[in-house]
Amino acid sequence: MVTLTHYVVLSSVLFGLGAIGFVTRRNALILFMSVELMLNAVNLMLVAFSMFRADMGGQVMVMFIYAVAAAEVAVGLALLIALFRHVREVDVNSFSVLKW
Amino acid sequence: MESYLFLIPFFPLLGFVLNGLFGKKAGKTFVSYVGCASVGFSFVMAVVAVNDLVSRPVEDRQLVQILWSWMAVGSLHVDLAFLIDQLSAVMILVVTGVGFLIHIYSIGYMHHDASYWRYFSYLNMFVFFMCMLVLGANYVVMFVGWEGVGLASYLLIGFWYEGDDNADAGKKAFIVNRIGDFGFVLGLFLMFITFGSLSYLEVFPKAFHMHEAGQLALNSPVMVAICLLLFLGATGKSAQIPLYTWLPDAMAGPTPVSALIHAATMVTAGVYMVARSNILYTLAPTALLTVAFVAAATALMAATIGILQNDIKRVLAYSTVSQLGYMFIGVGVTAYWAGIFHLMTHAFFKACLFLCSGSVIHAMGGEQDMRSMGGLARKMPITYVTMLVATIAIAGIPPFAGFFSKDEILWKAFTFPYYPGAGKVIWFMGTLGAGITAFYMFRLIHMTFHGKFRGTHEQEHHLHESPLTMTGPLMILALLSFVGGWLGISPLIGHVLGGVPNVVEHFMEPVFEHSQEVIAASVAVQHHSHALEWTLMGLSVLIAACGIYGAYVVYIRRFPELPETLSKTYALHYKLVYNKYYVDEIYYHLVVLPIYYFSVFLWKVVDVVIIDGLGINGQSWLVQNGSGAVRNVQNGYLQSYGAFMLVGLAAVLWYFLWLQ
Numbered sequence: 001m002v003t004l005t006h007y008v009v010l011s012s013v014l015f016g017l018g019a020i021g022f023v024t025r026r027n028a029l030i031l032f033m034s035v036e037l038m039l040n041a042v043n044l045m046l047v048a049f050s051m052f053r054a055d056m057g058g059q060v061m062v063m064f065i066y067a068v069a070a071a072e073v074a075v076g077l078a079l080l081i082a083l084f085r086h087v088r089e090v091d092v093n094s095f096s097v098l099k100w
Numbered sequence: 101m102e103s104y105l106f107l108i109p110f111f112p113l114l115g116f117v118l119n120g121l122f123g124k125k126a127g128k129t130f131v132s133y134v135g136c137a138s139v140g141f142s143f144v145m146a147v148v149a150v151n152d153l154v155s156r157p158v159e160d161r162q163l164v165q166i167l168w169s170w171m172a173v174g175s176l177h178v179d180l181a182f183l184i185d186q187l188s189a190v191m192i193l194v195v196t197g198v199g200f201l202i203h204i205y206s207i208g209y210m211h212h213d214a215s216y217w218r219y220f221s222y223l224n225m226f227v228f229f230m231c232m233l234v235l236g237a238n239y240v241v242m243f244v245g246w247e248g249v250g251l252a253s254y255l256l257i258g259f260w261y262e263g264d265d266n267a268d269a270g271k272k273a274f275i276v277n278r279i280g281d282f283g284f285v286l287g288l289f290l291m292f293i294t295f296g297s298l299s300y301l302e303v304f305p306k307a308f309h310m311h312e313a314g315q316l317a318l319n320s321p322v323m324v325a326i327c328l329l330l331f332l333g334a335t336g337k338s339a340q341i342p343l344y345t346w347l348p349d350a351m352a353g354p355t356p357v358s359a360l361i362h363a364a365t366m367v368t369a370g371v372y373m374v375a376r377s378n379i380l381y382t383l384a385p386t387a388l389l390t391v392a393f394v395a396a397a398t399a400l401m402a403a404t405i406g407i408l409q410n411d412i413k414r415v416l417a418y419s420t421v422s423q424l425g426y427m428f429i430g431v432g433v434t435a436y437w438a439g440i441f442h443l444m445t446h447a448f449f450k451a452c453l454f455l456c457s458g459s460v461i462h463a464m465g466g467e468q469d470m471r472s473m474g475g476l477a478r479k480m481p482i483t484y485v486t487m488l489v490a491t492i493a494i495a496g497i498p499p500f501a502g503f504f505s506k507d508e509i510l511w512k513a514f515t516f517p518y519y520p521g522a523g524k525v526i527w528f529m530g531t532l533g534a535g536i537t538a539f540y541m542f543r544l545i546h547m548t549f550h551g552k553f554r555g556t557h558e559q560e561h562h563l564h565e566s567p568l569t570m571t572g573p574l575m576i577l578a579l580l581s582f583v584g585g586w587l588g589i590s591p592l593i594g595h596v597l598g599g600v601p602n603v604v605e606h607f608m609e610p611v612f613e614h615s616q617e618v619i620a621a622s623v624a625v626q627h628h629s630h631a632l633e634w635t636l637m638g639l640s641v642l643i644a645a646c647g648i649y650g651a652y653v654v655y656i657r658r659f660p661e662l663p664e665t666l667s668k669t670y671a672l673h674y675k676l677v678y679n680k681y682y683v684d685e686i687y688y689h690l691v692v693l694p695i696y697y698f699s700v701f702l703w704k705v706v707d708v709v710i711i712d713g714l715g716i717n718g719q720s721w722l723v724q725n726g727s728g729a730v731r732n733v734q735n736g737y738l739q740s741y742g743a744f745m746l747v748g749l750a751a752v753l754w755y756f757l758w759l760q
Contacts, residue, residue: 095736
């Protein structure tokens, strides 16, 4: 039997992987992918709860999250391209001008 | 309430302001007139007031003027008020009268000084504060005057401030005085706590009635404490042991200043204060004993120092310290009127002596060392005669003034009602001191006026008698030194002379009435035979005569061999006394140096290292280095920011899942 616990664990593992990837990876595009992974992990958790608790609220929220995620990726990629035109790199370690 | 009393201090205040603000521009004539007229008017007003006082019946002899309410805080009510009763009448006449003569003298003495205007300005300021001191109706106004005369003293001692020694002497006077004032203020605080007031017309009746009602026993600790603390202030102001060291140094100031401030008036403030507080002291016999003993020791010690000093003004300075001791002996043995009487006669002959010495110094072109003088009698006859008269007065030879006052004090010491045994000891010390006084004063006369001139040739040519502005006051003061004592002839002699009354004693009797009642109620009445009194009187004249004869032998007959031989035979004693028993050096090492090193410590360690280093620079170091460490968090790396957020998220989760 696949219980809610399985989904929660899967979701947590996915979120953890996404988080670690966000903190560790150097390529900006990979960073974006990690962020998407975290978002999708959360979506999975929400849908699972919606199914096991018979509440449509979870699925509604997921639709909102997808919309926002898509918009956010569009904007983020646009910013990255603008930045790349100056720095000629997608290594996040080189974007460290805004410091003390 | 009399509305004219304020004029007595007002005129000198006006003179101070006018001469201070406009004197320099207005010129010497303006300054002279304003400076002397102000004190002259003050004297006239004092005479008017005393005349008013005397015209009243004895029970009603109190003139009061309340100018305004000064402090009204909680239970403390202090008014700016003046009181003239018999005691302040005597004092104010002496202060303004002798002060006026000295102002006249100063016209001649300070004539060539560039800061003539500043001198008269300060001198008027001094008279103003002295009037406040004497006329105050409460201890606070007295204290204002007390501090003010200290300030005037500092300014006038250091009048020629370009000289380091003069400035140092001024500082020494003020600082030593302040030490005494600390005790004085503590006494005032204690008095306020005990009696709830600082006004004479409230404290004294209250103390007397509390004693009569049995609430305030003799020698209660609080009364002894108040009286001793007040006396500490008096030792500073009136140069008694242990705070007398400033007076000899104060001779650095102009001679009329020494005459006015350090002989006739300011230094007598302590005696006035004790006499004013007579009921408080009578209720604390232990304090009286302390006062009398300290005074007797001072009188004797200062007299011994005077016999070896070579500066003419130093001799007179130590003489003043010694005579102040006699005044305190007088008030210390509850003979309050006698102490004030000696204050009066002393003002006459000591002012005369100082002004005469100023005349001599003037003639000698500024020389003050007696070893360069001699034979001046022929060149300066008026100065010689007046100084001789004053010297005979201070030596206590009848019928000159000093005899009556000094003898009365010694007799009253011998018959000290509270401690008869101690009284005999004090009498002995005082009598011995009187003999020494006669000796060193005639030593001064012989070295200055008799024998051969020992100075340089230019000095000899410069010798001349002083102008009338200077010799006039000398003559008046000499006359007063001769007749002044006749106002206080003791009953014993008065009876022999056909019923001559003791004017001063009877006049001031009401002021000390309560004290006499307390004494009469507390101790058994002593009966002293007239024979004893005559014997003691004869003894004091005899010892004075011995002193005079001794001075004649040492300084005329066998001069200069005898003093030289004596100084070599008793070399150690000579050195000790000549160096004033090394008191200044002892104070320097015991008091001044520790304070100096402590203040250096406070500067180098507390101020520089702790307050500046830790407190101020330390704060900025802390902020700079702290923020330097903290700002490295903002390193511009997106991923580190993300990592912080995750850690925070984990903490929140942990809190909610585990700790709840």
